Amino acid sequence: MDTCSESPVPPKLRRGGIVAVERSLSILDAFMGAAPTRGLSELARATRLAKPTVLRNLVSLERSGYIVRLADGRYQLGARLLQLGEAYRAQFRLEDHVMPVLRELAAATGETATFQVREQEHRLTLFRVESPQVVRIAQVMPNLKPLDGTSISQALLRGDAAADAARRRQAVYFSAGLASPQTASLSTAIWGPPGQLRGAMSISGPVMRVSSADLDGLAARLAAAARGLCATLGAPFPEGMQPPELIRISPSEAPPPHEP
Known part of the structure; x- marks a missing residue:
């Protein structure tokens, strides 16, 4: 049984925000400082989200190019994030x-x-x-x-x-x-x-x-x-x-x- 919490976002972050967006961002954060690829279970543990919740967010992130699903079923960051990074670098003062x-x-x-x-x-x-x-x-x-x-x-x-x-x-x-x-x-x-x-x-x-x-x-x-x-x-x-x-x-x- 998957016992991961559906609501890991601290209350101070949830006030005035959108929980679904914060969950997607927490999934992206889970790739920082980690192995190049992560499995569904690993992401669920890292974010303290239920697997179905993680999977739904991954589908949206993959559709937008922020996440790539590999042939072995694992996930890695997508090229869209590199584009965002380059845009940030160009605009950073x-x-x-x-x-x-x-x-x-x-x-x-x-x-x-x-x-x-x-x-x-x-x-x-x-x-x-x-x-x-x-x-x-x-x-x-x-x-x-x-x-x-x-x-x-x-x-x-x-x-x-x-x-x-x-x-x-x-x-x-x-x-x-x-x-x-x-x-x-x-x-x-x-x-x-x-x-x-x-x-x-x-x-x-x-x-x-x-x-x-x-x-x-x-x-x-x-x-x-x-x-x-x-x-x-x-x-x-x-x-x-x-x-x-x-x-x-x-x-x-x-x-x-x-x-x-």
């Missing part, structure tokens, strides 16, 4: 996804929020939202600096997506007075699939204000914003993430800048 997150982060923390990428042995600020406070750290854009001991550099150099996901705890780096005696910052790495470093996100401000703030609270807010952005970029973290690990970088611990 990183700024459209990063800037709303930075705006929310700056508004919530009261500090400047930035997104930087690694360019060989340098870090480049791509996007920046200034602190709403009168006293803040000014910076001319675009801004290219050597990788150093600052929190943003350490996030770019030491970030490890697999390790963070395995222990369900993100690394958030904190530095104060390293690149500038007036500046303190917290930073964490941003990932895309498959574990590809896309950059690092940080909040920064005057060293006295940031250092005396609730650093654990700031780290938690930064980590949550980073998880949301990573999910948007196609690299979601596992469910049940623990509070982030706050790693304080002292001047004695900071590595010397890389040679150009």
Whole structure:
């Protein structure tokens, strides 16, 4: 007897949505990170849907080109998904996804929020939202600096997506007075699939204000914003993430800048 539930979709996802669509999407999700082909029973177990429900959805997905049924009765993803992926790639603009997150982060923390990428042995600020406070750290854009001991550099150099996901705890780096005696910052790495470093996100401000703030609270807010952005970029973290690990970088611990 098939005991798989007919309603695996969490209530929070079902409100205001269409259950049939969510079931079809859950079937497509079941192919991610799995073997190239899946059988009906495997899909039923992965989605917690009854076999007849899975089969009905597979017929519709196959008809639309999103799923292909092989001669041995197993299923694999169809070429229509590749077309969608190429369309997404062509239309994707990183700024459209990063800037709303930075705006929310700056508004919530009261500090400047930035997104930087690694360019060989340098870090480049791509996007920046200034602190709403009168006293803040000014910076001319675009801004290219050597990788150093600052929190943003350490996030770019030491970030490890697999390790963070395995222990369900993100690394958030904190530095104060390293690149500038007036500046303190917290930073964490941003990932895309498959574990590809896309950059690092940080909040920064005057060293006295940031250092005396609730650093654990700031780290938690930064980590949550980073998880949301990573999910948007196609690299979601596992469910049940623990509070982030706050790693304080002292001047004695900071590595010397890389040679150009």
